[in-house]
Amino acid sequence: MDGFLRMAIIHSGHLDLKRAPTMLAEAVERGLSVVRSVARHKGIALRFVPGTPLELPLDRGKIEQVVVNLVKNAVEHSHAGAEVVVTLEADTEGALLSVRDHGTGIAPTVLANLFEAYTGGDNKTAGERSVGLGLAISKLIVEAHGGRMQVETELGRGTTWTVHLPR
């Protein structure tokens, strides 16, 4: 999705989903492939633990975008030599996707407005640019699927995002 389209979606707050039965692990793999070269360049290993195969009615391209956004954030806030781990788990309600890094963590002041468009910290570890749309668009996509996003973070220790997607 290009920047202009993302901006238009954020401002309208509306998103049309094109859902089809989707193997979630394949969407994650495709999202990871987008970020892989950036990660390698920065010396960060991406590890994917796919768990039990799970098919859900998803807009695959949009879920890929969520994966790209979360993993890109994890890479941008990690230090060289670190690992970013993406896991998938199935539960009775659906799927849990998690993205864990051991990077900077998120400051409480940033945490308070995390999903607001165009806000963010200046804590990227290699001075990557910060538009401040990644999480806002991700939340919109996840909620359009009936899902929700949660974050656990500790300054200086890292961040774990969890995305719950219902069946």
Ligand SMILES: Nc1ncnc2c1ncn2[C@@H]1O[C@H](COP(=O)(O)OP(=O)(O)OP(=O)(O)O)[C@@H](O)[C@H]1O
């Ligand atoms: N994994 C993470 N570790 C530390 N801080 C994070 C992490 N993910 C998000 N953040 C914080 O949340 C802010 C908002 O993230 P978001 O993805 O919405 O915007 P961005 O990364 O700054 O810009 P964009 O994604 O549009 O390029 C980031 O600027 C950063 O301060």
Ligand SMILES: [Mg+2]
């Ligand atoms: Mg981002």
